[in-house]
Amino acid sequence: MDYIREIIKKTKYFLIPYIILLSLCIVLLLVFSKSQIHLWSNRNNTPLLDMVFAHITFCGDGIFVILVALCLLFYRVGHSILVMSTYALTGIIVQVLKKVFFAGAPRPKLYFQGLYDLHFVQGVNVHSINSFPSGHSASVFALFLCLALITRYQIFRIVFLALAIFVAYSRIYLSQHFLVDIVVGSLIGIIIVMVYYYFHKKIKGEWINKPLTIQVFKANKRK
Numbered sequence: 338m339d340y341i342r343e344i345i346k347k348t349k350y351f352l353i354p355y356i357i358l359l360s361l362c363i364v365l366l367l368v369f370s371k372s373q374i375h376l377w378s379n380r381n382n383t384p385l386l387d388m389v390f391a392h393i394t395f396c397g398d399g400i401f402v403i404l405v406a407l408c409l410l411f412y413r414v415g416h417s418i419l420v421m422s423t424y425a426l427t428g429i430i431v432q433v434l435k436k437v438f439f440a441g442a443p444r445p446k447l448y449f450q451g452l453y454d455l456h457f458v459q460g461v462n463v464h465s466i467n468s469f470p471s472g473h474s475a476s477v478f479a480l481f482l483c484l485a486l487i488t489r490y491q492i493f494r495i496v497f498l499a500l501a502i503f504v505a506y507s508r509i510y511l512s513q514h515f516l517v518d519i520v521v522g523s524l525i526g527i528i529i530v531m532v533y534y535y536f537h538k539k540i541k542g543e544w545i546n547k548p549l550t551i552q553v554f555k556a557n558k559r560k
Contacts, residue, residue: 340535344486350494351485355478355527358502362520371515375445378509378516379456386510387458394507396500397473399424402480409487415545419537420483427475427529431522435467444468445512455512463512471514474505474522475529482530 345352365374395401402424409417435442447465449455457463481497488494505523508514514522 340538341531344531344534348482348485348494350491351482351498352527354495354498355523359520359523362516366517366520371517372448374516375449375509375512376453379445379512382456382510390503390507390510391458391461393500393503394473394511394513396480396504397477397508399428399476402476405480405484411548413487413546413548415537415540416483416487418540418545419486419534420480422537423479423483423526423530423533424476426533427479427526428472430525430529431470431472431475434470435472439467439469441466442468445515448515458511461511468514469518469521470525471505471508471518471522473508474514474519475526477501477504478523478526479530480526482527486530486534 402420406417406420406424409420443466444464445455445468446457446463448468478501481501485494485497488497501523505519508519509516
């Protein structure tokens with residue numbers, strides 16, 4: 338399909354490395370158990386990484402995504418709609434999976450309770466249930482794939498992928514999720530953007546390619 342080719346062509350420096358990394362993660366999950374992978378990750382901690390991941394994880398929060406969408410309003414309204422729509426869709430799908438199909442799935446804190454003393458980062462509120470899939474990973478991969486579609490510079494696409502990976506990994510480092518949770522979460526985010534982009538391209542109107550400021554100015558001028 339043409340729009341799929343367009344996405345791949347625009348974001349090959351985002352999608353190709355992602356697919357390679359995704360394949361490696363799937364191999365890891367086939368060879369090792371999720372608990373083995375998590376314990377290995379949890380043992381490799383430092384005070385510097387504690388600080389970095391405790392802060393970077395907020396890039397997967399809804400507040401951060403909304404702030405990015407609001408900023409994009411002053412560049413192009415259509416870009417803001419792309420980010421907000423994909424965020425809303427990923428949120429709905431993740432919450433249905435978390436609360437309906439995989440309700441109560443234990444997070445590392447509960448899973449290892451009484452079995453292993455995990456390293457927790459001070460000041461981080463660690464959750465106990467509804468582990469699968471990772472909402473942060475879904476949100477951040479959807480957001481940065483949208484930004485990869487928007488930008489004209491390939492180097493930014495590489496940076497966006499790196500940021501998405503770091504945010505997703507922060508969920509493991511902080512013991513909020515297992516590797517399988519962030520793998521599936523990232524896939525949800527990627528798929529949602531690729532599917533929604535087809536409908537987004539069908540939105541017509543001069544306004545979609547204009548910043549909000551110009552449209553407000555025109556509306557006031559007409560008055």
